[in-house]
Amino acid sequence: MTSTAHLSIxxxxxxxxxxxxxxxxxxxxxxxxxxALENIxxxxxxxxxxxxxxxxxxxxxxxxxxxxxxxxxTTGAVMMNGVLITKPGPDRGVVFQNYGLMPWMTVLExxxxxxxxxxxxxxxxxxxxxAQEYIELVGLHGAERKHPHELSGGMRQRVGIARALAxxxxxxxxxxxxxxxxxxxxxxxxxxxxxxxxQQRKTVVLITHSIEEALLLSDKIVMMTxxxxxxIAKILDVPFARPxxxxxxxxxxxxxxxxxxxxxxxxxxxxxxxxxxxx
Amino acid sequence: xxxxxIQGTQPATKRISxxxxxxxxxxxxxxxxxxxxxxxxxxxxxxxxxxxxxASATIVNFWSWISDPFFNYGPNDKGIGWHLLVSLRxxxxxxxxxxxxxxxxxxxIGLSEVTSKAVDPFIQILxxxxxxxxxxxxLGLLKSSENTALFxxxxxxxxxxxxxxxxxxxxxxxxxxxxxxxxxxxxxxxxFKVILPAAAPYIVSGLRISIGIAWLVxxxxxxxVGGTGLGYFVWNEWNNLxxxxxxxxIIVIGLVGLILDRLFGLxxxxxxxxxxx
Ligand SMILES: Nc1ncnc2c1ncn2[C@@H]1O[C@H](COP(=O)(O)OP(=O)(O)O)[C@@H](O)[C@H]1O
Ligand SMILES: [Mg+2]
Numbered sequence: 001m002t003s004t005a006h007l008s009i010x011x012x013x014x015x016x017x018x019x020x021x022x023x024x025x026x027x028x029x030x031x032x033x034x035x036a037l038e039n040i041x042x043x044x045x046x047x048x049x050x051x052x053x054x055x056x057x058x059x060x061x062x063x064x065x066x067x068x069x070x071x072x073x074t075t076g077a078v079m080m081n082g083v084l085i086t087k088p089g090p091d092r093g094v095v096f097q098n099y100g101l102m103p104w105m106t107v108l109e110x111x112x113x114x115x116x117x118x119x120x121x122x123x124x125x126x127x128x129x130x131a132q133e134y135i136e137l138v139g140l141h142g143a144e145r146k147h148p149h150e151l152s153g154g155m156r157q158r159v160g161i162a163r164a165l166a167x168x169x170x171x172x173x174x175x176x177x178x179x180x181x182x183x184x185x186x187x188x189x190x191x192x193x194x195x196x197x198x199q200q201r202k203t204v205v206l207i208t209h210s211i212e213e214a215l216l217l218s219d220k221i222v223m224m225t226x227x228x229x230x231x232i233a234k235i236l237d238v239p240f241a242r243p244x245x246x247x248x249x250x251x252x253x254x255x256x257x258x259x260x261x262x263x264x265x266x267x268x269x270x271x272x273x274x275x276x277x278x279x
Numbered sequence: 280x281x282x283x284x285i286q287g288t289q290p291a292t293k294r295i296s297x298x299x300x301x302x303x304x305x306x307x308x309x310x311x312x313x314x315x316x317x318x319x320x321x322x323x324x325x326x327x328x329x330x331x332x333x334a335s336a337t338i339v340n341f342w343s344w345i346s347d348p349f350f351n352y353g354p355n356d357k358g359i360g361w362h363l364l365v366s367l368r369x370x371x372x373x374x375x376x377x378x379x380x381x382x383x384x385x386x387x388i389g390l391s392e393v394t395s396k397a398v399d400p401f402i403q404i405l406x407x408x409x410x411x412x413x414x415x416x417x418l419g420l421l422k423s424s425e426n427t428a429l430f431x432x433x434x435x436x437x438x439x440x441x442x443x444x445x446x447x448x449x450x451x452x453x454x455x456x457x458x459x460x461x462x463x464x465x466x467x468x469x470x471f472k473v474i475l476p477a478a479a480p481y482i483v484s485g486l487r488i489s490i491g492i493a494w495l496v497x498x499x500x501x502x503x504v505g506g507t508g509l510g511y512f513v514w515n516e517w518n519n520l521x522x523x524x525x526x527x528x529i530i531v532i533g534l535v536g537l538i539l540d541r542l543f544g545l546x547x548x549x550x551x552x553x554x555x556x
Contacts, residue, residue: 068461088461100454103552104476113472117462149553167462 004203005081005091005170007044007067012076013037014062036062038229040076042222049197049204051214053262054224054233055269060207064175067205068094080171090118093169097176099156101148101163107135108144111163118167134162137196154185161193165200172204178213190216191246198243211262214238215255216246223262226269226276233265332523340523341530359512359531366497366508367535369425373432374493378486381437385444385482386475395445402441410435410496414503424504431500432493439488447481448474479550487543494536 018031036059044050052060065071067078069088078085080092101110111131115122122130135144138158148156157177164172178186190213197204197217208214214221221236240252249255297305318334321327332340348360388395413434417427451474459469501510509528516524 070457070460088463090461090463092461094457094461096454096457098454100458102455102458102473102476103554104479104550114458114462117459117464117468147552 004046004201006046007042007171007203007205008079008082009040009042009044009063009067010077010079012040012063012066012073012078014059014066014071015074035229036227037073038231040230040232042232042235044203044205044220046203047201048219049206049217050220050222051206051208051218052222052224053208053211053214053266054230055226055266055273056209057273058224058227058230058269060224061175064173064205064207067171068092068173090167091170093164093167093172095157095160095164095172095174095177097179099148099153099160101156101159103148106145106147107140107151107159108132110148110159111135111166114163114167130166131162134166137165137199138162138192152185153181154189157181157189158192161189161196165196170203172202174204174206176207176209179209186210186213187246193217194244209266211259211266212246214262215240215258216244216249221258221262223265226273233269236261330520330522332526337523337526340521341527344524344527345531355515357507359509359528362507362509362512363531363535366501366510369428369501369508370432370490370493370497373429373497374436374490376429377433377436377489377493378440380433381440381485381489382444382482385441385485386448386470386478389445389448389478390470390474392449395449402438406438406442410492411499411503414500424506428497428500428504428508432496435496436489436493439492440482440485443481443485443488444478447478447485450481451477476550480547480554483543483547483550487540487547490539490543491536494532494539498532 013035014037016034016036018033020030020032024030040063052063054060062071066073067085069085069092072086102113105113108128108131111134112127115127115130119127132144135141138161140155140158140162143151143155148159151159160177164174178189181189194217204217206214206217215238218238221238223233223236225231225233236258238258239254240249315334322331322333344359348358348363350356350358351361384398388398410431413431414427417430418424421427421430455473455477456469459473464473497508498510498513501508502514503510505511505514509532513525513528516522516528
């Protein structure tokens with residue numbers, strides 16, 4: 001019953017306007033317009049897991065926010081199944097880096113809040129059943145009545161993932177979802193996402209700065225150049241068979257080649273960012 | 280041999296092992312004893328005015344008020360419990376009126392930057408006005424002294440709640456709002472399910488400050504307005520030159536203020552869910 005979607009990003013640019021009115025000039029706070037993204041073109045096929053990787057500050061979050069509808073592109077358009085995206089909507093589930101859980105709601109209530117918002121007419125018992133289903137899916141059985149502050153970071157992000165999936169979105173958008181977690185927990189959750197993806201096979205856009213994470217999870221890896229005016233440098237195909245396992249992944253002949261290509265790209269771009277900052 | 284060493288050290292470690300709270304309580308008792316002792320000696324040596332009772336006489340008087348708080352021998356001779364209830368009732372009504380104005384208004388201006396900026400000068404100018412300056416205005420506006428007391432309580436308990444509510448509503452963590460937006464939540468649903476619960480700790484901390492101020496103000500208002508209440512009690516006992524009764528009233532006012540503050544403190548932790556304000 002999972003639905004999925006084709007995503008088409010067409011000539012998307014994003015310019016953050018600077019402050020150039022006389023008041024800001026007087027207070028020496030004026031700033032120039034900032035071109036974050038320039039002419040991004042990307043086709044994301046249904047049922048594909050796509051990772052976006054690039055030096056920090058290049059505009060990955062900006063791009064994801066545009067897909068989510070939280071921010072508008074300055075030029076260009078994002079189409080989902082041929083329909084222009086103009087605002088956020090429950091056809092896109094978003095997993096936030098800082099989890100975005102409501103502290104005053106329990107785990108169950110957080111998930112049910114999402115279900116009820118998207119489908120207010122659903123009977124309460126049905127909402128609870130669905131919420132429970134997704135709690136089981138992410139392995140949080142027993143934590144239903146806990147509040148977020150009683151959970152570890154890893155458990156909170158499980159709730160975040162369950163909430164995003166519980167509304168049965170066509171696309172799952174994740175912005176560095178494991179960035180705030182320790183290495184061990186991150187590994188657990190990556191395995192979990194791989195397992196869930198095997199079951200649901202939704203279209204996923206994942207932003208990450210972990211090369212291993214991208215290689216473990218993705219069908220395609222989009223490498224972006226440094227900002228300003230960030231662009232897509234190269235798109236890598238990840239040919240590994242699924243289901244994948246972190247222990248055996250590096251036995252694949254292409255693994256090390258892909259990994260070193262990504263390392264090279266990231267090092268080059270990050271070094272250039274640092275040099276630009278010194279000048 | 281070893282045994283005797285262990286026995287020798289145990290009592291010493293036991294004495295140090297008092298918890299911080301136990302130590303603090305002992306120190307508290309010590310300070311209290313010193314203050315009462317100095318007071319007693321000071322009065323007996325004639326260091327203060329003739330009116331000043333000794334500490335022991337004050338304690339006796341305190342006990343006589345506290346042990347029989349609800350006697351009633353006519354309008355000028357009532358137990359302190361009656362006055363306390365009257366004051367509490369006034370504070371609760373005035374505070375409720377103030378809060379019923381402050382919270383919705385705070386939400387309204389917290390949601391709209393334009394309204395917030397437009398209303399800000401009024402808040403900034405009216406907030407620092409002493410509660411007592413409102414009294415004659417209240418008398419002029421309302422004629423009844425009872426309503427004037429409520430008016431003063433209401434108007435002074437508006438500001439902290441109003442300011443905190445506005446802050447809480449306009450500073451909701453943007454990620455909660457993003458969540459609501461990505462789910463396509465309506466404005467009302469976002470307001471009631473996200474913004475208000477997110478702002479609740481701020482609103483309650485505003486209420487807590489407000490009730491504290493209301494309790495401060497009621498005594499002064501009742502001194503001026505007269506009739507009944509703890510403020511009137513204090514004034515009446517001053518006219519009787521009964522300093523020990525005034526001290527009794529001060530302690531009662533302080534204790535009740537403390538209890539009110541603690542109650543709102545409980546409410547605050549009840550809506551916090553691990554957040555700190
Ligand atoms: N609202 C904004 N106004 C101005 N500049 C912004 C805004 N949001 C992001 N930027 C800038 O755009 C660039 C890309 O940001 P972001 O998309 O968050 O990068 P990434 O997620 O790749 O680390 C950064 O240089 C950032 O400073
Ligand atoms: Mg980012």
